[in-house]
Amino acid sequence: MVTLILTVFSVGIASGSMLCERLSGGKVEVGLVPFGSLGLTVFGVLLWWHSGGFAAGLEPHNWLAVLAEPQAWWVLADIFGIGLFGGFYIVPLYALIQARTAENERARVIAANNILNALFMVISAIASILFLSLAKLSIPQLFLAVSLMNIAVNSYIFKLVPEFSMRFLIWLLTHFMYRVEQRNLQVIPDEGAAVLVCNHVSFVDALLIGGTIRRPVRFVMYYKIYNLPVLNFIFRTAGTVPIAGRSEDLLIYDAAFKKIAEYLRNGELVCIFPEGKLTTDGELNEFKSGIERILDETPVPVIPLALQGLWGSFFSRDPHKGFFKRLWSRITLVAGQPLAPELAKCDALQVQVGALRGSQR
Numbered sequence: 001m002v003t004l005i006l007t008v009f010s011v012g013i014a015s016g017s018m019l020c021e022r023l024s025g026g027k028v029e030v031g032l033v034p035f036g037s038l039g040l041t042v043f044g045v046l047l048w049w050h051s052g053g054f055a056a057g058l059e060p061h062n063w064l065a066v067l068a069e070p071q072a073w074w075v076l077a078d079i080f081g082i083g084l085f086g087g088f089y090i091v092p093l094y095a096l097i098q099a100r101t102a103e104n105e106r107a108r109v110i111a112a113n114n115i116l117n118a119l120f121m122v123i124s125a126i127a128s129i130l131f132l133s134l135a136k137l138s139i140p141q142l143f144l145a146v147s148l149m150n151i152a153v154n155s156y157i158f159k160l161v162p163e164f165s166m167r168f169l170i171w172l173l174t175h176f177m178y179r180v181e182q183r184n185l186q187v188i189p190d191e192g193a194a195v196l197v198c199n200h201v202s203f204v205d206a207l208l209i210g211g212t213i214r215r216p217v218r219f220v221m222y223y224k225i226y227n228l229p230v231l232n233f234i235f236r237t238a239g240t241v242p243i244a245g246r247s248e249d250l251l252i253y254d255a256a257f258k259k260i261a262e263y264l265r266n267g268e269l270v271c272i273f274p275e276g277k278l279t280t281d282g283e284l285n286e287f288k289s290g291i292e293r294i295l296d297e298t299p300v301p302v303i304p305l306a307l308q309g310l311w312g313s314f315f316s317r318d319p320h321k322g323f324f325k326r327l328w329s330r331i332t333l334v335a336g337q338p339l340a341p342e343l344a345k346c347d348a349l350q351v352q353v354g355a356l357r358g359s360q361r
Contacts, residue, residue: 004063005079012080016087023175027214028095031167032088037154039085044147047078048140166237167211173204174211178313182212183334188303190215193264194338197291197349198305199284199357200273202315203228205307209271210238212333218263220272223252239263243290245276257293264298271305274349282311282318284354287346299341304349306356308332 020032054071066072101109131137131145158165174180188194196217198209206219219235223242226235235242241263243256263270272294274287295302309331312318334356339348 001063001066004066005076008076008080009083012083013087013090015080016084017091018087019084020088020091023171024092028092028099029167029171030092030096030164031169031171031211032092033164034154034158034168035171036085036087036089036092037150040082040089041147041150043078043081043085044143044150047075047082048144048147050074050078051140051143052138162233162237166234169234170207170211173207178208179330180208180212181330181332183332185213185333185335187335187338188213188215188269189301191267193267193298193300194269195264195291195294195300195302195344196269196271196305197274197287197302197344197353198271199307199353200275200278201282201307201310202278202313202317203231204315205273205310206238206240206271207231207234208307208310208331209305209333213269215269217269217271218260220256220260220270222277223249225278241270257290257297260294261298264294264300270294274346278317279311280317282316284350284357287350287353289346291344291349292346295341295344301338302341302344302349303338304336304352304356306334306336306353306358308334308357 016036020029020036023029024032050071054069054075097109097113098106128142131142132139137145188196196209196213198205203225206221210217210219216238218239218241220241220243221235223244226232226240226242241256241259242252244252246253260270260272272291274291275285276288276290277285279285291302309329310316312321313329313331314321336352336356339352
């Protein structure tokens, strides 16, 4: 029975790890960590529910006798689920450690993480002894207690590092509300500063772009969109830069360009919507000169992008949209060839983005 349970658990971890790689789209997707945490809690509670009152005999059960009990299949399914969502939880975190640790420190950080893992295995064993002996919990009740503790601990972690929750919301948007196709995004460098310019079709353009590109992206957006309820949490956590027109609020306007320059000096990607506002008819608005000021202060390569297929969706300003119109539809994010900063003028960029968008609004 121990072999059977460990086998089911191991297959669950392997399945979760493989699914995690597929669902992450080839990038480090920490948005799957809350998904894994939720699954661990749900299947831990279900294991408590399904394993209570299992028929006990005078002799130990062999695996064939156990599988003859319908209840056993529910228990094994719960163990498989714990392994599956454990894969969703563990793989992105290990990938995150490797991706965000300096190369000359990576081995030491991974070693320290392994030491902490071993330490907490010992602590968990001691805690289990205390729960079972002093608190007189049963084994199923122990799984329930640990599952509820998991909610508390992860709520604290996600509050401490809100990027997990932010990326989870983006992942849900890009996988359940839209099907995002990528074209030519390999031109976006894995390292170094660059400015991305894109057409502005809907309120969720930044979320779709940020959820598709492999690297973290700092967005510049109109401050009234930045302050929208719920979305503000995501934008703020992602380091979005709110901007206003010079005539609206000069302080916000100047602060935005200072922050953009800081991001670019630090080698980050910055994405702007040069139209300065959402399209109201599905067509490109005139590009404003802010991009030229950015490049004058910090000359970096510019990569044109275009979103296709978003006009008419729920989050666009199409007056004829319906709640379910074009929901779960396929949209495309396409990138053009990088431009040198001295060639990235407003008119040229507008032509490039318009050509990338084509006739699909």
